[in-house]
Amino acid sequence: MQRMLIINPGSTSTKIGLFEDTLEMASYCMSHDQVKxxxxxxxxxxxxFRRDEILKILDKNRISLESFDAFVGRGGLLKPIPSGTYSVNEAMINDLKKGVQGEHASNxxxxLAHDFANLNKKPAFIADPVVVDELSPVARLSGLKEIKRKSIFHALNHKAVGKRYAKENHLSYDDLNLVIAHLGGGIS
Structure with missing residues (x-):
């Protein structure tokens, strides 16, 4: 059984989830005052600030970082990549710090996953970052020749909801055409 700490920094909050394999054992949401x-x-x-908020919640609930087998962070504004799970590496860290596609809390x-993992000599991952780019050529059309559409959306949420729908309805995710809306601090 793998125990994972999932870290989701957003524009208005930081959420963490504690998982044993695919089972959510606990979750916490730290809303952040916009003035702060x-x-x-x-x-x-x-x-x-966000790291310390996470550590306070874990400490308050008597959960040690050492108890986790892996750390997973929400993927940020990296260079466009296909969907999937990626090991966090130095090139990714540099791109997140530079904000190669922009600045967002998801960066x-x-x-955070990388640093928590390094402290405990455990692996760090991201999954389906907001820059997942699997657009077809026609989806890149904007209506203006000089403007190409970029793929930036809440890929992790969209894909999770789509895959859940497919599973619950005994369908193949790859065969579906779905309209999915993410309604959070950001909307896509």
């Missing part, structure tokens, strides 16, 4: 977040000049500057997910 405005004190930071960049998203990257929020790193220590902190891989950084």
């Amino acid at each position: 977040l405005a004190e930071f000049s960049s998203i990257l500057d929020q790193y220590e 902190l997910g891989g950084l």
Whole structure:
């Protein structure tokens, strides 16, 4: 049985989930006061604040970082990649810190997972980051020749909901055409 800490930094909160294999054992949501977040000049500057919030919740609930086998962060604004699960590596860390596709709280997910994992000599991953790019050529059309559409959306949520629907209805996810909306701090 694998015990994982899942880290989801968003624009208005940081959520964590404690999983044993695919079973959610506990989850916590730390809402962040917008006035507090405005004190930071960049998203990257929020790193220590969000890390400390996670550590406080774990400590309050007597959960040690050492008890986890792996750490998974929400993928951020990396270079476009296909959907999947990725090991966090130095190139990814550099891209998240630089904000190669922009600055967003999700960039902190891989950084937090990486640092918690390094402290405990465990692996760190991200899954289906917001830059998943599997658009067909026609989906890239914007209506203006000089403007190409970029694929940036809540891929992790969209894919999870689609796969859950397929499973519950005994259908193949790959054979479906679904309309899925993510309604959170950001909407896609």
